[in-house]
Amino acid sequence: MIKAVRVLNLFSTLLFAAVLLLVYAYLPISVNLNLEQLGNLHKQDFFYRSLIIFLALNILLRLVIFYGLKRLKASLLSWVSGLIFVTNFYCTLLIGFIGVWNNPTHISPAGYGYLNIMGPIFLIIWLAGLIFLVFKKV
Numbered sequence: 001m002i003k004a005v006r007v008l009n010l011f012s013t014l015l016f017a018a019v020l021l022l023v024y025a026y027l028p029i030s031v032n033l034n035l036e037q038l039g040n041l042h043k044q045d046f047f048y049r050s051l052i053i054f055l056a057l058n059i060l061l062r063l064v065i066f067y068g069l070k071r072l073k074a075s076l077l078s079w080v081s082g083l084i085f086v087t088n089f090y091c092t093l094l095i096g097f098i099g100v101w102n103n104p105t106h107i108s109p110a111g112y113g114y115l116n117i118m119g120p121i122f123l124i125i126w127l128a129g130l131i132f133l134v135f136k137k138v
Contacts, residue, residue: 001078005085012088019092020050023099031102054091058084079129086126090119
């Protein structure tokens with residue numbers, strides 16, 4: 001199971017890179033994030049900040065899993081490692097939505113609001129996996 005989770009983690013990392021590059025290619029020069037403290041970002045600043053946040057989050061999660069949770073059983077370790085996949089996929093969905101949000105002339109953002117909701121749904125499903133693992137052992 002751990003190997004399958006590692007493959008999913010690799011897949012989600014590659015998917016994030018592909019979506020980030022695609023969104024970067026179609027972004028206007030000024031990226032609107034609808035955040036008051038940031039305002040509008042230059043598209044290169046958006047790209048590098050997104051990449052740095054993604055890499056920092058992945059490195060942090062991998063360090064916590066590798067050093068902090070090394071002694072868990074294989075099923076629980078694969079469940080915890082699945083958090084990397086879930087967060088990577090959530091970041092991918094958010095980057096995709098920002099790309100849609102900043103291209104209203106080509107794509108209507110109203111039809112892509114579900115991208116913001118899918119991330120928390122995946123987190124809830126991931127947490128439900130823990131409940132399933134706990135009751136499966138009983």
